[in-house]
Amino acid sequence: MITVMTSYGIYHQLGANKEIQALAAQHQELKSRSIEELAQMVTDKKITVNQLLHELRLRQEANPEDSGAWMKLGELLTLSAAGSTSPQEPQAETDSMRQLAKQAFNRASQVGNQEQQINTRIEVAKTYLTYREFDSALEQLSLVLLKNNTHEGALMMKGLTESRLEKHQAAIDTWKFLASRRQQDSESAQLINNLIENELERLEFTQSQFIEITINNFANLDLQSFTKAFAIVRPVAGGAPIAVKSIDISELEETIKVTPENLMFSTADFWQAIDLKVEIRFSQTGLAKPETGDIFGQLSPIQGLTPTQNYSLTIDQVVN
Incomplete structure (x- = not known):
């Protein structure tokens, strides 16, 4: 079987381009580095994420069954x-690190x-939870449950993750299924039932945390x-x-519900803010910034928002 490095040699003999030669030279420079060192080099911007990816592909050919190494790499990249968190950090590079971490974890899991x-x-999943990557953790747990839908550890973690994502009903359903597999008078069943009870309270509270805005002249x-x-x-x-809520025109209804989930800043307090105005604006281009030709309506200033309150307004103004 022709190895990757042998392939590089053949390409070189045939007149390989500079990119292939550069990758071969890079491998010679990096092959003695540990995975931890490579990850640190990415963090220190001594090599790029793409360069790291090329190096790892070469190593995969040499030692494809090293699950621990792939796990370590995924943890370091995560x-x-x-x-x-720096504003100067390119988002594309951060996304690439997350994607590369996912590839490493998937390789370890095979x-x-x-x-x-x-x-x-x-x-x-535990690693993702440590770094508050809740959606990624939920994805891993779902993959576990595809293979074993009664895995109790995965079910417990899935419920906890759904709770952290404020998917309260999903967490309740997951824990109810888990509780059904326990003896009802057992200590573990009681623990799960307590989790369900607390989640029901959170769900009830969340369901009352909204305002409604009705468009009087919608029709x-x-x-x-x-x-x-x-x-x-x-x-x-x-x-x-x-707070801002965006709705596609095709999905628009006469009454719009706005909740704390629509807050622009996590530190803002939806219910304690005072001296507010509420408006609805229709955009031709879909941009959040008002543009000429947009139409809108707004309420007279209000002292503050009241949970479950319905506010009515008329769309009767045009942005000039």
Whole structure:
């Protein structure tokens, strides 16, 4: 079997281009480096993510069954991506690190028998949870449950992850299924039932945390030239909106529900803000910034928002 490096040699003899020669030279320089050192070199910008990827592909040919090494690489890259908080850090590079981490974790999860693969994915999910990558953790747990839908560790973690994502009903359903597999008078069943009870309280609370904005003249509006509607809550004094909800015109209804999930900043307080104005604007281009020809309506200034309150307004103004 012709190895990758042998292939490089053949290409070189045939007049390989400079890129192939550069990759071969790079491998000679990096082959003695540990995975930890390579990940640190990416963090220190001594090599690029693409250069790291090329090096790892070469190593995969040489030692494809080293699950621990792939796990370590995934952890280091996830850590690096989580630490990339500087405004100067290119988002594309951070995304590349996350994607490369996912590839490394997937490679680790393909080694061994089914039980070993499941255990590896559980460890991957734990790593993602450590770095608050909840969606990625949920994806790994779902893959575990595809192979074993009664895996109790995965079910417990899935419920906890769904709870962190505020998918309260999903968490309740997951834990109810898990509880059904336990003896009802057992300590573990009681623990799960307590989790369900707490999640039901959170769900009930969340379901009451909204305001509604009704468009009085909705039936009379000609919206054919508009693509999006924006429900906006902003301070009367000006500045950035507190909350914005974007709705495609095709999905628009007469009443729009706005919740704390639509907050522009996680530190803002939806219910404590005062001196506000509420408006709905229809955009022709779909941009959040008002443009000439957009139509809108707004309420008179209000002191503050009240949970479950319905506010009514009329679309009767045009942006000039």
